[in-house]
Amino acid sequence: xxxxxxxxxxxxxxxxxxxxxxxxxxxxxxxxxxxxxxxxxxxxxxxxxxxxxxxxxxxxxxxxxxxxxxxxxxxxxxxxxxxxxxxxxxxxxxxxxxxxxxxxxxxxxxxxxxxxxxxxxxxxxxxxxxxxxxxxxxxxxxxxxxxxxxxxxxxxxxxxxxxxxxxxxxxxxxxxxxxxxxxxxxxxxxxxxxxxxxxxxxxxxxxxxxxxxxxxxxxxxxxxxx
Amino acid sequence: xxxxxxxxxxxxxxxxxxxxxxxxxxxxxxxxxxxxxxxxxxxxxxxxxxxxxxxxxxxxxxxxxxxxxxxxxxxxxxxxxxxxxxxxxxxxxxxxxxxxxxxxxxxxxxxxxxxxxxxxxxxxxxxxxxxxxxxxxxxxxxxxxxxxxxxxxxxxxxxxxxxxxxxxxxxxxxxxxxxxxxxxxxxxxxxxxxxxxxxxxxxxxxxxxxxxxxxxxxxxxxxxxxxxxxxxxxxxxxxxxxxxxxxxxxxxxxxxxxxxxxxxxxxxxxxxxxxxxxxxxxxxxxxxxxxxxxxxxxxxxxxxxxxxxxxxxxxxxxxxxxxxxxxxxxxxxxxxxxxxxxxxxxxxxxxxxxxxxxxxxxxxxxxxxxxxxxxxxxxxxxxxxxxxxxxxxxxxxxxxx
Numbered sequence: 001x002x003x004x005x006x007x008x009x010x011x012x013x014x015x016x017x018x019x020x021x022x023x024x025x026x027x028x029x030x031x032x033x034x035x036x037x038x039x040x041x042x043x044x045x046x047x048x049x050x051x052x053x054x055x056x057x058x059x060x061x062x063x064x065x066x067x068x069x070x071x072x073x074x075x076x077x078x079x080x081x082x083x084x085x086x087x088x089x090x091x092x093x094x095x096x097x098x099x100x101x102x103x104x105x106x107x108x109x110x111x112x113x114x115x116x117x118x119x120x121x122x123x124x125x126x127x128x129x130x131x132x133x134x135x136x137x138x139x140x141x142x143x144x145x146x147x148x149x150x151x152x153x154x155x156x157x158x159x160x161x162x163x164x165x166x167x168x169x170x171x172x173x174x175x176x177x178x179x180x181x182x183x184x185x186x187x188x189x190x191x192x193x194x195x196x197x198x199x200x201x202x203x204x205x206x207x208x209x210x211x212x213x214x215x216x217x218x219x220x221x222x223x224x225x226x
Numbered sequence: 227x228x229x230x231x232x233x234x235x236x237x238x239x240x241x242x243x244x245x246x247x248x249x250x251x252x253x254x255x256x257x258x259x260x261x262x263x264x265x266x267x268x269x270x271x272x273x274x275x276x277x278x279x280x281x282x283x284x285x286x287x288x289x290x291x292x293x294x295x296x297x298x299x300x301x302x303x304x305x306x307x308x309x310x311x312x313x314x315x316x317x318x319x320x321x322x323x324x325x326x327x328x329x330x331x332x333x334x335x336x337x338x339x340x341x342x343x344x345x346x347x348x349x350x351x352x353x354x355x356x357x358x359x360x361x362x363x364x365x366x367x368x369x370x371x372x373x374x375x376x377x378x379x380x381x382x383x384x385x386x387x388x389x390x391x392x393x394x395x396x397x398x399x400x401x402x403x404x405x406x407x408x409x410x411x412x413x414x415x416x417x418x419x420x421x422x423x424x425x426x427x428x429x430x431x432x433x434x435x436x437x438x439x440x441x442x443x444x445x446x447x448x449x450x451x452x453x454x455x456x457x458x459x460x461x462x463x464x465x466x467x468x469x470x471x472x473x474x475x476x477x478x479x480x481x482x483x484x485x486x487x488x489x490x491x492x493x494x495x496x497x498x499x500x501x502x503x504x505x506x507x508x509x510x511x512x513x514x515x516x517x518x519x520x521x522x523x524x525x526x527x528x529x530x531x532x533x534x535x536x537x538x539x540x541x542x543x544x545x546x547x548x549x550x551x552x553x554x555x556x557x558x559x560x561x562x563x564x565x566x567x568x569x570x571x572x573x574x575x576x577x578x579x580x581x582x583x584x585x586x587x588x589x590x591x592x593x594x595x596x597x598x599x600x601x602x603x604x605x606x607x608x609x610x611x612x613x614x615x616x617x618x619x620x621x622x623x624x625x626x627x
Contacts, residue, residue: 163383164263164264164382164386164392164394165263165264166263166394166395167262167263167266169263169266169270170262170263170264170265170266170270173265173270173375173379174375174376174379176479179453181455181456181526183526183527210499210529212501212527212528212529213501213506213527213528214525214526214527214528217455217524217525217526218524218525219521219522219523219524219525220454220510220513220514220520220521220522220523220524220525221510221514221521221522223506223507223510223525224507224510224511224514225507226506226507
């Protein structure tokens with residue numbers, strides 16, 4: 001999944017900043033909500049590469065690889081593999097990120113990499129002094145989209161957990177994470193991971209959401225005759 | 227050293243949370259015990275219909291009051307609940323259904339509900355997507371639907387903020403009686419000393435009643451539902467079938483919710499939450515029959531839940547003579563969600579003041595005392611609720627401490 005995502009939140013930020021145009025790298029995938037916002041606010045679309053790729057005609061389901069363009073988000077993906085959370089970190093384009101942000105991002109990737117490899121202790125095992133540090137960096141990615149179908153952020157999921165929801169099913173009911181078209185096939189593992197981090201439990205101890213059919217979306221007409 | 231609790235509410239569904247909210251608002255410190263997450267059973271699996279029409283007439287005063295509360299509930303609880311009050315169509319497909327519906331509408335009008343019978347033309351003017359089969363419907367403009375998860379969550383949050391203690395992932399194992407009065411609730415992890423227990427355990431209500439030596443004519447009825455992918459806004463009404471065979475709505479997010487019955491549900495219950503291969507297709511067939519426009523919409527999930535069905539299909543509410551300190555708020559028989567705010571308020575009043583602003587005598591446990599269902603034996607729930615030995619009158623108690 002070598003792709004840049006454009007989410008409604010980023011578009012909102014651009015609108016809030018008073019800009020009238022939006023830069024979309026070629027091959028970027030624009031979420032439906034973001035496309036609606038762009039249309040609604042009549043933002044001008046600038047494409048980063050020469051070829052045209054507008055917000056409205058980029059099909060959501062199609063995956064197009066990016067041209068060789070060393071954006072920070074690609075670095076993130078390469079460094080962490082599809083398993084880890086920072087994959088979804090939305091970045092509109094490589095130009096908009098400052099040097100400090102880039103540095104912080106790289107630091108976080110390295111830290112995460114070490115955790116996965118078991119070189120550094122995971123945040124859950126760190127002592128009180130280090131917790132502040134992990135909380136600070138955790139707060140930074142609260143706006144990361146976890147559930148792509150319903151555009152639910154990590155922050156929303158963490159709030160639900162802190163308000164008392166301790167299961168994937170409970171979080172799903174409150175936040176809608178996992179209620180979309182893919183029924184949590186993308187985000188469920190990430191949600192479990194966030195619960196594990198928040199509740200200081202092992203990922204293996206957290207029950208997945210109740211398995212339910214149909215496995216893939218099935219039209220009513222087909223379902224009726226099954 | 228066991229903890230002391232003013233009131234222990236067994237069941238953290240919408241009823242338990244609504245009761246806890248109303249008690250916490252009055253200054254009590256209730257404890258809610260829930261075996262899974264908040265809204266883990268029926269409150270997390272239901273259709274979210276908020277209706278008055280097609281109810282048992284005994285429930286009508288409660289339902290009408292409930293709709294009033296729902297109108298301002300989002301302000302009271304400080305959360306958007308996705309409440310839509312755009313009416314409820316109960317569709318008829320045959321003259322026979324139409325006749326029954328006409329009589330039922332007359333009875334409901336007599337019970338102060340505003341609703342009307344519509345012919346096919348009028349139905350189409352309200353909902354132009356309805357298929358050829360439908361020849362008429364009843365329409366109640368003040369009915370609607372709501373997001374059931376958010377209502378439960380909002381009651382839970384508000385109750386918690388007002389001082390209620392919500393204990394999740396803990397199961398009540400026993401209720402200890404002393405001189406036949408409630409004295410403690412024992413969970414798998416701890417013990418709460420209390421003189422007042424509310425049975426808001428929904429489908430587990432019978433099990434909880436058994437803990438104090440009472441039994442309810444209740445059984446779990448299986449129910450299955452499905453949700454589709456999002457679709458552009460099509461209609462806002464709640465949809466029902468004259469015989470209750472299927473029901474549904476379009477949620478504010480776009481997906482359609484459809485639930486339905488094949489007729490054998492009360493006999494096919496088994497442990498866990500299974501799905502049966504014949505129910506989903508049956509519901510789909512009915513949906514396509516009534517809304518042909520939806521035939522290509524994708525179903526993305528089906529699920530099941532259990533209905534706490536009482537023999538006479540109305541809930542059991544209030545105190546009982548047999549066990550002082552034990553309060554029923556269970557057995558809503560599949561149509562309790564719409565009543566939740568009013569039940570929370572009434573049980574709150576009952577516990578605080580030993581009386582309710584709307585009589586609940588029709589729902590007392592005493593109606594089963596001679597075996598069958600009958601009119602309640604206690605006069606206006608008097609024996610069940612106002613005898614001081616039975617009702618601790620928590621408002622007086624609060625003043626005394």
